[in-house]
Amino acid sequence: MADVAIRVEGLTKRFATVTALDRIDLDVPSRTVFGLLGPNGAGKTTAIRVLATILKPDAGRAEVLGLDVVHEANEVRQQIGLAGQFATVDPNLTGRENLRLIGRLVHLPRREITRRADALLERFELTAAADRPVRTYSGGMRRRVDLAAALVNRPPVLFLDEPTTGLDPYSRNEVWAMIGELVADGTTVVLTTQYLEEADRLASRVAVVDEGHVIANDTPAQLKARLGSTVIEIGLADASTAKRAHDVLAHAGTSSPELEDSTVRLTTHEGARLLVDALRALDGEGIDPATLTVREPSLDDVFLALTGHHAEEAAA
């Protein structure tokens, strides 16, 4: 592995009765995108807040570019940018004013503030809206100005907390493209997401977080390989029919089927062939499927495979 941009050892954070982070260990290689994948309440945001020096950990340590997030917090703040669901901009200021405010607060020279604000507004296609209050922006524009604000100090390390949650597909693709550009320019990005697709698309390494634990830390390809690239869900009329279908498919031995209520789920790398085999086997036994779904694995499937329980249950 090349250089390590962020090193986390035994990081623990408790809130009253909840342990949000339970002895987390992570290494983030520099100039890559590192994904923290997990459901709401898994501890992803807490991890980002500790790394961004907003929260102090209860135990363990974390270093950003070799700087301790507790003892060298102010030095860390010089090296990072933060954007996402919880770090925002002032809705009453214009886009330009927000960027200038950040520029002043990171102590850039006046001329440099103007230069960078103009450059960022242009890069994020906000020049036309630059002098309108942010409260008049659309969701996508708002997210772009958030991202721009995180980049004013040209941080080598960028933290993005669910950068695309709530965005339409077009804006989401734009944000993805920008993240790609930043990494190409040498930035290390740590992002949290609830979407396997997003982690797969952007991250070169993904840590799956569940109830404050890292339950997997791998490349997206490896994660998916463990899981299978296609999920086939066969819905049946009732639970007893489903049980029969499950037994038929298990007997056929094409893949290990999972039974849940009146649905049988197959996870495979050979979706097309398995689908034909499965339907043929069911038809042979005179079982008619009520519904049929063929899809890419979701976060919930990853969770089910890794933890044996659904992502929603983990969030509760």
Added chain:
Amino acid sequence: MSAGELATIAPPGRRHVTPTLVSDTLAIAWRGVVTYRRVPQLLVFSTIQPVVFVLLFTYVFGGAIHVPGVDYVDYLIPGIFVQTVVFGAIATAIGLATDVQSGLLERFRSLPMARSAVLTGRTIADLFRNVFVVILMAGVGFAVGFTVHTNAAKFIFAMLLVLLFGYSMSWVFATVGLAIGNPEAAQAASFPAAAISRYARNSCATPQRSNACSRS
């Protein structure tokens, strides 16, 4: 890990950090003043109320209230000054609670700035607003017949005292706003404190007489 391992990633220089309270305070205060300019409702609504009070007590209730030895307007207006800055300080609580809720404070906390500037900047912006409001109220006061019985220097000193009082109230309400972290709740929580400081005084009428303000 050694620092050397990371030397290639970290940009050279700028490792030395001295949080600059003064420049950060000015930046945050600038933001506050721009907000008042951008959302004039914040100013208008905090000034309409005292103006209405002045007019109401001078022309409607004033005739029924007699304060021995003093012209009623001269008795009322100083109280209104104090009331105005106390109610203005609620804006400090609401503003900070809004920043907590929106996540703006989270961003500030991730920046290499002096953290206290969030408070010093906000209170200074509110001080600027109070200067504007106090001047306006003085204008309204003089328009309804308020007269200064001492001299201009003492009047200005009194105004500075009002501003100082307002500034200190801003810090009290800043605590409320930060502790509560929700703008609506912060407003509700601020009201009793502000109301006590208004009604427990006897600026509208003398205690011996009808307690006119409290009933209004």
